[in-house]
Amino acid sequence: MSVELVVFDFDGTLAYRPGMWSQCLLDVFDSQRPRHGVTIGDLRSQLRDGFPWHQPETPHTQIRSANDWWRMFGELIDRSYLAVGAEIEELESLRDGVRSHFCDASRFHLYPDVVEAMQELRTAGVPVVILSNHVPELVAITSELGLDGYVDKVFTSALIGYEKPHAEAFGIACRGFEPSTAWMIGDNPTADKRGAEDAGMHGVLVRHPDGDHHNVLAAVQAVLA
Numbered sequence: 001m002s003v004e005l006v007v008f009d010f011d012g013t014l015a016y017r018p019g020m021w022s023q024c025l026l027d028v029f030d031s032q033r034p035r036h037g038v039t040i041g042d043l044r045s046q047l048r049d050g051f052p053w054h055q056p057e058t059p060h061t062q063i064r065s066a067n068d069w070w071r072m073f074g075e076l077i078d079r080s081y082l083a084v085g086a087e088i089e090e091l092e093s094l095r096d097g098v099r100s101h102f103c104d105a106s107r108f109h110l111y112p113d114v115v116e117a118m119q120e121l122r123t124a125g126v127p128v129v130i131l132s133n134h135v136p137e138l139v140a141i142t143s144e145l146g147l148d149g150y151v152d153k154v155f156t157s158a159l160i161g162y163e164k165p166h167a168e169a170f171g172i173a174c175r176g177f178e179p180s181t182a183w184m185i186g187d188n189p190t191a192d193k194r195g196a197e198d199a200g201m202h203g204v205l206v207r208h209p210d211g212d213h214h215n216v217l218a219a220v221q222a223v224l225a
């Protein structure tokens with residue numbers, strides 16, 4: 001089977017960010033209001049729902065810019081902080097803090113097998129894109145992680161208006177390619193693997209107890225074999 005395109009998920013597949021959103025909100029609260037007594041569990045329970053990727057059936061194509069996205073997302077940040085005791089007058093600076101903290105690329109780390117996998121794809125001449133349910137700044141984050149030389153395009157749900165597993169997200173990532181020649185590699189059985197298969201692509205699950213391959217390098221080697 002000829003491989004014309006490989007599509008990667010980002011978080012949990014190519015890179016990880018310790019503590020993700022809960023830790024981010026807690027760190028920002030710590031920096032702005034010491035001795036608040038709020039735990040990561042308190043924040044985690046506020047963040048169980050309300051992210052755009054929790055409603056993948058609902059497109060948000062009306063959002064056109066990073067600022068629009070953060071304005072929409074700010075409602076969840078405000079609600080979460082108010083629920084743990086923040087004051088209304090603190091919210092603006094907490095929101096700004098969350099944006100700059102979360103978009104700080106130095107807090108993301110590539111998994112150790114990723115560069116070798118990317119090099120194998122470059123050697124094979126296979127185009128590579130990233131398709132992620134993520135913040136608008138994902139392009140800058142992947143660039144700072146050193147992926148520019150390996151990735152042809154980065155699609156983030158924040159700016160394309162569709163969250164995986166919405167079929168349109170995969171359609172946008174595969175534009176110009178026949179879906180049956182494209183492989184999606186990701187760590188989420190629903191958003192990545194099943195979503196890709198529903199869109200006519202091949203889905204490969206990695207870094208998951210039920211994964212097809214244990215990591216990205218093994219998956220890439222199998223796809224290229």
Ligand SMILES: [Mg+2]
Binds near residue numbers: 013
């Ligand atoms: Mg993921």
